[in-house]
Amino acid sequence: MSSPNSLTAAILIVSTTAAKDPSTDAADATLRDVFEKDGGGQWAVTESKIVSDVVTQINKQIQTWADNDTPVNLIITTGGTGFAVADHTPEAVSALLHKQAPGLVHGMLAASLAVTPFAMMSRPVAGVRNKTVIITLPGSPKGARENLQAVIKMLPHACLQAAGLDSRTLHKGGVKKLEQDAGVGAAAGNVASLSSHTHSHHSHGHHHGHGYGHGHGHNHGGGGLVRHTQPSENPKSNDPSLGPSRRHRESPFPMKSVDDALTLIQQHTPAPEIASGAKVDSALVGAVLAQDVRAEENVPAFRASIVDGYAVVVPADGNMKGVFPVVSVSHASPGEAPPLKEGEITRITTGAPLPPGATSVIMVEDTVLASEDGGEEKEVEILADGVKEGENIREVGSDVKQGTVILKKGDQVSAVGGEIGLLAAVGVAEAKIYRRPVVGVLSTGDEIVQHDRPGELRLGEVRDTNRPTLISAARDWGYEVVDLGVASDKAGTLEEALRQALRRVDLVITTGGVSMGELDLLKPTIERSLGGTIHFGRVAMKPGKPTTFATVPVKNNAGERVDKVIFSLPGNPASALVTFHLFVLPSLHQMSGITSPGLTRVPVILSHDFPLDKARPEYHRAIVSVTKDGVLSATSTGGQRSSKVGSLKGANALLSLPSGPEPLRRGSKVEALVMGSIRSDV
Known part of the structure; x- marks a missing residue:
């Protein structure tokens, strides 16, 4: 015992x-x-x-x-x-x-x-x-x-x-x-x-796969924060009607790990909607198929030659040596050649249909011109022996058989992957696809002015960097974007701006107004005025801690109640772009029907030492390139302060760095989330 x-x-x-x-x-x-x-x-x-x-x-x-x-x-x-x-x-x-x-x-x-x-x-x-x-x-x-x-x-x-x-x-x-x-x-x-x-008795820093339960980014070691009440005692955002003196002294929203935040996005992002049939043309690029596509025709639809040469009728012994008359010509153009008999040959070009009766094709390299008449071949000597039926022929349906699945539900049509060519080749003129969500981008704050307004800034004014940046990013990923302008820091104004936005778009991106100040009204407006649900309001990451994800119930044109998505991103430019790629893009992908949402992740080698944040994991803006040895190498874009616009210049990736007291040394391997094309250093 x-x-x-x-x-x-x-x-x-x-x-x-x-x-x-x-x-x-x-x-x-x-x-x-x-x-x-x-x-x-x-x-x-x-x-x-x-x-x-x-x-x-x-x-x-x-x-x-x-x-x-x-x-x-x-x-x-x-x-x-x-x-x-x-x-x-x-x-x-x-x-x-x-x-x-x-x-x-x-x-x-x-x-x-x-x-x-x-x-x-x-x-x-x-x-x-x-x-x-x-x-x-x-x-x-x-x-x-x-x-x-x-x-x-x-x-x-x-x-x-x-x-x-x-x-x-x-x-x-x-x-x-x-x-x-x-x-x-x-x-x-x-x-x-x-x-x-x-x-609460130990440190949490895990980033495992999504399971049932909750994750944290806290560290309760020596010198940490001491909390005497539970966050659940203050479950909702500020009530603006109570005035600034009654606002929360800290966020009532529990800190979520990045993995938990992504799980919540996956759970609460609306399912993709099927659009009406789309024509197979260049406008289909970027679309995601909503059902399997089957070939409507055989490819090739006729027996075709795969070489330039001569169609023949192979005798039983396979001996084709000798001089044969050229009785017809078959080009890769419509029209049927006369039937071919044993002892006759037809000159044929690559891709052209075989004349009736032909059983094989002899390559032109295996022949010699025997005689001509007026510039045309009259007789050709064939040097081949042991010829078998079916040589150098593409049989009907040998590439694609009619009725077979050529593309699957969830496949995305690319501009370079050949999907459009494949659809066209098998006679598919229209495909059923998922509707791509429409994105709206709204800036908030009385201090925000148009980025192109002439004249110097007055004290406290800030040019709107985020809106043009996020609009460009969303469009570059293939989404239709509505510019929603700037909303002031007034509860009624912000509420009306969001209501109008939700009538026009499927997903709203706002920047600013998500911290704890008395003028940070986005969370209260979403919860208290729009009846929305905030699924998370803080994330244990750098930059982007106050990132907020919410859904708001609205009625669609058919009078049905549906959920629409709001992402409220931090106001600092670097934070806004990082959190767009990390959180907003996976939601857009999911609404589009893409089966592996989010940025592509690849392992990279650090080209120099990278300092780490002691408390939070960081998504470091970096330039990833291919070295002459074929290795993906990552270099920092410089200072990473969330308000530092320069850290975005040239960045094509986000490095997923852990928290820690010591720098990650040159040569260390980390995961990179690729935002743009990777260049070569060779």
């Missing part, structure tokens, strides 16, 4: 991908970290294994750990708990349990449901086999971390009982003593609160 200071745990990673390549797994280290930091010094992780998502493999490993003379106290699995066809972990574990533990399942779900309704898409199982407690966790490292944190303080009690400790002895002192020993109590309110509370 185990004592409270020697509880043992084993971790089972259920992942077919990780089973093939263990380096892809991040869950093991994450869960060990939870045991170490949140386990109260009571746990020893004795072993971890990776198995494919196969019931027999899962069962075998669990039985190995639980069905022996010295079983582990706890087995946690991670992965395979969703609704995918290959997700079998809950079924595998359920078949092995001798006792169910629905309370632990409820605890994990309650903690996750307090964060996102998508927690309902997980299928956790918990219970006891012999003397071992078994719990299934989600596959994402973040989701697995949060589910384990939600129940870890309860697990020693469960494991000790399962191992055989006398319940009377274990419960001596009553529930209050049990709560005290576990470090929990009624004050925690529920397991979700408990999970949230345990988060």
Whole structure:
């Protein structure tokens, strides 16, 4: 029987991908970290294994750990708990349990449901086999971390009982003593609160795949901020009617990690709409197909020659040596040549149809002119032997067969990828596509003046840099953009500007007015005047911390209630452009039907040392180029202050840099998000 200071745990990673390549797994280290930091010094992780998502493999490993003379106290699995066809972990574990533990399942779900309704898409199982407690966790490292944190303080009690400790002895002192020993109590309110509370005892900087639960960018180490109230006590934005003295002293919106912000964008961006049929022409470039496209014709539609030469009827022995009369000519133009007989040949050009009866084509290089008549070939000597039928011929449908799928739903039509040529070749004149969203760009602030207004600026005036920059960026990505002008810092004016914008466009981008000042009215206007929902109002990143993402319900032309999107970006120029590419572009892509939204990510090598922000991950403006060795190299554009317009000059990428006390050294590898074309340094 185990004592409270020697509880043992084993971790089972259920992942077919990780089973093939263990380096892809991040869950093991994450869960060990939870045991170490949140386990109260009571746990020893004795072993971890990776198995494919196969019931027999899962069962075998669990039985190995639980069905022996010295079983582990706890087995946690991670992965395979969703609704995918290959997700079998809950079924595998359920078949092995001798006792169910629905309370632990409820605890994990309650903690996750307090964060996102998508927690309902997980299928956790918990219970006891012999003397071992078994719990299934989600596959994402973040989701697995949060589910384990939600129940870890309860697990020693469960494991000790399962191992055989006398319940009377274990419960001596009553529930209050049990709560005290576990470090929990009624004050925690529920397991979700408990999970949230345990988060405050250690630093968070994880950027794992999207799971169920919440992520943070806080660091509560020595010298950090001390908070005595919970952000949930002030759940909404400022109420402008209360005056400046009653505005919030800090943002009521919880800080979100970049990964969590992107997840919220994915969850709340409206689904793409199917447009009416579009003609196959140059206007189709950039469109995304809304259904599979099938070939309406065979390509080629006739038997065609793939060389310049002579169509022949191959004899049974394949011997074509000799002199043959040229009885006709077939060019790559409409018209049918007369039937060809054995012993006759037809001069034929590349792509031209074979005359009826022809069975092969001899290349012109395998022939010699024997005689001519008036400048035309009369007889040709063929030097080929062992000729087979079908040589140098493209058969009907050999390139594309009629009825086959040539392009799939979700494919994007490019200007250089040949999609338009392929559609035209198979006789498709019209394709069903997704409607591209219309974007509106609005600047806010009494200090903003048109960028091209003549004359010097007065004290406090700022030229509108963001609006022309963002309009150009959105148009360059292929979207129709409406210039919404400038709205003043007055609640009624801003509300009317947004209402008019939402009637005209699908997605509104605003800049400025998203901080905590008394004139920062965007969040209050969205929430209090438009009835919108702010899904996040702060992001743990540099630059772009006050970035806001919201949806507002409106009626469309058919009288149906739909959601439209508002992105409120920071007012500083660099912040606005960075957050456009990082957050707005994925939303636009998703509304367009693009299946892999957002910027392309590539690994790059740093060409010099890069300083890091000590507290927040940074998206550093950089120039990525190809070296003579074929390596992608990244160079900073200079000072990265969010108001520094010069940092945008020449930038074709954003480097995803972690937070940290020391610089990243030259030669380090980081991920770059590519915004523009990559040049060569060769």
